[in-house]
Amino acid sequence: MMKGSANMFPRTIVGGLSVSRMIIGTNWFLGWSHTSKAKDTYITTHVKDRKTIADIFEVFLRAGVDTMMGNISVPPMLDAVREAEDRVGRKCLIVSTPGFPLTPDVLTKGWDTDTVARILDNEVKHGCHICMPHQSTTDALVDRVTRQIRGMDVISRMIRERGMIPGLSCHMPEAIVFADESGLDVETYISIFNSMGFLMQIEVDWIARLIRHAKKPVMTIKPMAAGQVRPYQAMTFVWNAIREQDMVTVGTMSPDEARELIELSLSCIERRQADVQLQETRSKASVKSR
Numbered sequence: 001m002m003k004g005s006a007n008m009f010p011r012t013i014v015g016g017l018s019v020s021r022m023i024i025g026t027n028w029f030l031g032w033s034h035t036s037k038a039k040d041t042y043i044t045t046h047v048k049d050r051k052t053i054a055d056i057f058e059v060f061l062r063a064g065v066d067t068m069m070g071n072i073s074v075p076p077m078l079d080a081v082r083e084a085e086d087r088v089g090r091k092c093l094i095v096s097t098p099g100f101p102l103t104p105d106v107l108t109k110g111w112d113t114d115t116v117a118r119i120l121d122n123e124v125k126h127g128c129h130i131c132m133p134h135q136s137t138t139d140a141l142v143d144r145v146t147r148q149i150r151g152m153d154v155i156s157r158m159i160r161e162r163g164m165i166p167g168l169s170c171h172m173p174e175a176i177v178f179a180d181e182s183g184l185d186v187e188t189y190i191s192i193f194n195s196m197g198f199l200m201q202i203e204v205d206w207i208a209r210l211i212r213h214a215k216k217p218v219m220t221i222k223p224m225a226a227g228q229v230r231p232y233q234a235m236t237f238v239w240n241a242i243r244e245q246d247m248v249t250v251g252t253m254s255p256d257e258a259r260e261l262i263e264l265s266l267s268c269i270e271r272r273q274a275d276v277q278l279q280e281t282r283s284k285a286s287v288k289s290r
Contacts, residue, residue: 009064009262010269012245014217015165015187017129019067019093021247022265023219024060026070026077027226028251029053034199034226047253050076050083057084059258061092069095069190069219069249072126095219096128097169097190100137100155111154120155124162131159132167132190139172147178156185167219173202173210180215190219190249195237198225208241217245224250231257231264232274239268 009020031048033039047053053076060066061084072078072094081092098119101112123131133155141150152168159166167188168175176189191211197204199222211218220242224234238248248265252258260276267274 020065022065023249024068025249025251028253050080053080054083055255056258058087059255061088061090063262067093094128095130096123097132097134099134131164132169135169135171138168138170142172142175148182188217192222193220194223194225196225219247221249235264
């Protein structure tokens with residue numbers, strides 16, 4: 001692991017590429033709250049805007065958090081990223097998670113490689129560095145009988161041919177285990193990981209062990225359980241549970257939230273008290289020092 005500095009968040013290596021250990025998530029930019037339709041609507045109304053997203057990205061980039069995850073092709077993501085890059089003078093590394101059409105023929109006749117090629121060529125066009133087939137594709141191909149991810153070797157090869165680094169986005173813990181066992185050509189995995197077990201298919205301690213034993217670095221997602229775990233508890237748990245080569249993906253809706261998560265994360269990594277202002281309510285007046 002590369003250590004951080006005043007303008008460099010700690011980094012790790014994925015397939016020979018240096019990436020920040022904190023990754024900028026995109027669900028909270030695009031209206032995918034995992035909470036309610038009302039929350040989705042709030043996000044699309046107040047956050048899904050080029051300047052608003054660029055303002056948040058600017059905070060991350062200035063702190064050395066220069067890696068993002070998600071669907072860069074959904075407007076206004078690409079324009080917002082490019083605007084933030086221009087402001088800071090620093091490029092953003094893109095981890096893309098495209099889906100691929102699934103039909104029964106995939107398991108009998110193989111992929112429609114022309115369609116796969118068009119999807120991957122579009123990822124290249126958008127400047128993607130790491131390409132990780134989305135969970136909706138990956139998990140559907142997990143075969144518990146043969147302990148393989150059927151057909152994924154073809155997509156990994158086509159990703160390599162286009163100069164991108166292959167990985168797997170998955171929710172099923174078996175995907176990581178089977179990919180390791182079969183020697184599938186991937187360099188990293190996405191795994192849900194949070195202290196309350198939100199959207200996780202087996203217990204938290206089992207996923208923690210799986211991450212520790214994974215042969216490749218793991219990009220953890222949903223550390224705050226879509227807002228159900230407060231940032232302090234979430235960051236303290238996840239940064240202390242993963243390895244130095246692993247990463248944490250975070251979602252924010254404002255520049256201040258980004259600054260707070262960066263500082264909370266650095267305080268965990270550096271084993272020190274976080275320099276953040278606590279929220280105030282009248283009930284806390286009696287516990288404040290005079």
